[in-house]
Amino acid sequence: MKSTRLYAAADRAINQALRVRKGEKYLLVTDIPKLEIAEALAFYAKQAGAETTTYLMTETLRPITGPTRQFKELIRGANVTMYLLEGRFAEKPFRGFMVAEGAKHGRICMMPGITRDMMERLVAIDFSEMAKFTKKVMHAMKDADDVVIENAAGTKIAFSVKGRRWDADIGNISKKGVHGNLPAGECFTAPVEETFTGKIVIGLIDDKLGHGTMTFKEGKLVGFTGAGIAEVIKTVGDDPTARIIGEFGIGTNKGARICPNMLEAEKAFGTVHFAIGDSYGIGKNKSTYHFDALVDKVTITARGKAIAKDGKFLI
Numbered sequence: 609m610k611s612t613r614l615y616a617a618a619d620r621a622i623n624q625a626l627r628v629r630k631g632e633k634y635l636l637v638t639d640i641p642k643l644e645i646a647e648a649l650a651f652y653a654k655q656a657g658a659e660t661t662t663y664l665m666t667e668t669l670r671p672i673t674g675p676t677r678q679f680k681e682l683i684r685g686a687n688v689t690m691y692l693l694e695g696r697f698a699e700k701p702f703r704g705f706m707v708a709e710g711a712k713h714g715r716i717c718m719m720p721g722i723t724r725d726m727m728e729r730l731v732a733i734d735f736s737e738m739a740k741f742t743k744k745v746m747h748a749m750k751d752a753d754d755v756v757i758e759n760a761a762g763t764k765i766a767f768s769v770k771g772r773r774w775d776a777d778i779g780n781i782s783k784k785g786v787h788g789n790l791p792a793g794e795c796f797t798a799p800v801e802e803t804f805t806g807k808i809v810i811g812l813i814d815d816k817l818g819h820g821t822m823t824f825k826e827g828k829l830v831g832f833t834g835a836g837i838a839e840v841i842k843t844v845g846d847d848p849t850a851r852i853i854g855e856f857g858i859g860t861n862k863g864a865r866i867c868p869n870m871l872e873a874e875k876a877f878g879t880v881h882f883a884i885g886d887s888y889g890i891g892k893n894k895s896t897y898h899f900d901a902l903v904d905k906v907t908i909t910a911r912g913k914a915i916a917k918d919g920k921f922l923i
Contacts, residue, residue, distance in 0.1 A: 614724055617732035618648035621790050622656060625735075626717060627782035628688055630657030633714075635686035637706070639665045642692040645727055649690060658688070671698035675705055687714040687784075695720035695815050695871070697843045701896040704886060711787040718789055721815060721869045730791035730863050730872065735779035738793055742860040745915070746774045746795045748923055749858070752910035755799075757808070757880055759906045760918070765806035765824065765882075767799040769856065773890050787888075793861025793875035798891025801827030804853045808882060812902040813837055817868045822882075822901060827853045829884055840884075840899050849895035855883035857900075858908070870900050878919035879904045 622628050634653045638646035646662060653660045661682065665672060675683070683689055689710040691703065703720065710716025749755070753770040757763060779792040804827040810820050813836040820834020829851040832841065844850035857874060864875035874881040885897035905919040914922050 613728040613732060614645065615648050615651065617727040618645070618652050620732050621717070622649060622652035625731075625779045625781050625788075625790055625792070626688055626690075626715070628653050628656040628658045632658045632687040633685055634658040634660045635663065635682055635689045636660065636692070637663045637665065637690065638692040639670075639694060640667070641694055642722065645722060645724060646692055653688075661686075665693055671696055672702045673698060674702060680709070683709045684713045686710070689714060689716040691716070691718045691720065692722055693720060695869075697814065697839065700843070700898065704896045704898060707787050707888070711785055715781050715784055716787045717781050718787065719871065721871050722790070723869070726791055726869070726872055730793075730861065730875075733863065735792060738861055739776070739778035739780070742776050742778050742793070742795050744923060745858055745860060745921070746776060748913075748915050749795075749797075749910050750774055754911060755856075756909040757903065757906055758909075759809065759903060761809040761905070762821070763807065763809045763903055763906065765804070765808050767804040767856070769797050769799055772797045772800065775888075775890070789871060789875075791861060791864060791872060791875055793864055794857045794859050796855055796857035798887040798893075799827070799853055799856050801853055801892055803827070808901065808903050810834070810837075810901040810903055811866070812868065812870060812873055813840055814870050814899050815868055816840075820901075822884075824853060829853075837901075844885075844897050847895070847897065849893060850885045850897040850899070852884060852893040852895070853882065854885045854887040854891060854893050854895065854898060855881070855900070857881045857883075866902070866904060870902065873902050874900055876904070878906070878916055878921060880906050880908065
């Protein structure tokens with residue numbers, strides 16, 4: 609048995625988060641920068657008795673914007689899929705395909721941009737306390753028809769989540785039909801699109817740091833500023849589905865940091881994030897794109913009650 613912190617994190621991911629079982633088909637999609645992490649995960653998948661296949665994406669094939677015929681067969685035959693590629697804007701359609709097909713045919717863990725440091729700090733942990741608090745946040749927000757998010761930077765957005773399902777990303781990716789992240793630590797839903805109106809001021813969109821603003825009217829992005837957001841809009845072109853609100857999430861991982869990696873930043877305690885594009889089946893919008901935007905130091909109000917103030921939870 610390996611004894612490094614990386615292998616301890618891989619053990620936690622395979623045996624506690626994904627609960628990989630003997631005889632399952634396990635597909636690991638990686639690239640050269642993530643190969644060290646992939647090797648640790650494959651070690652424990654093999655130990656668990658899974659039929660383990662690794663798919664190495666070479667740099668000469670990137671950006672990968674869609675699956676090959678052979679890849680479609682691989683993911684549709686897998687019980688468990690893990691994605692470890694470096695995150696790139698142009699590869700969003702491929703990631704969207706993996707989320708949809710991985711959850712349809714099995715379960716999938718998305719780890720775009722994962723680093724060894726993130727594995728060691730945020731995956732080799734006991735998820736139980738985080739899971740308990742995340743469910744508490746979900747309970748406070750569920751079915752609220754008057755959510756308001758504000759911060760001192762100028763964010764003020766109002767919307768309803770009434771009737772919308774909430775999902776908790778808390779390190780349990782053990783059942784068919786589930787997709788989640790490692791590191792974990794958020795709860796999320798899709799706002800009722802036509803109620804979503806106002807402005808958000810962000811510090812990060814996907815993996816692009818920098819101040820920016822996004823203005824919405826009835827669920828549609830109608831204005832923006834900032835280089836990161838401009839790059840997103842350039843990437844999606846004239847696709848109208850990529851300008852519709854698709855997600856509202858709340859970070860609940862005390863160990864996560866705001867950094868130029870959305871996989872970790874969106875989990876940071878007391879932050880929220882909004883995504884334009886696909887709503888993962890919770891809302892009305894379907895898209896090949898999904899771009900997350902981070903808002904920090906937020907005040908969250910639901911049903912007239914403050915859930916958080918200036919980035920600090922009150923529940």
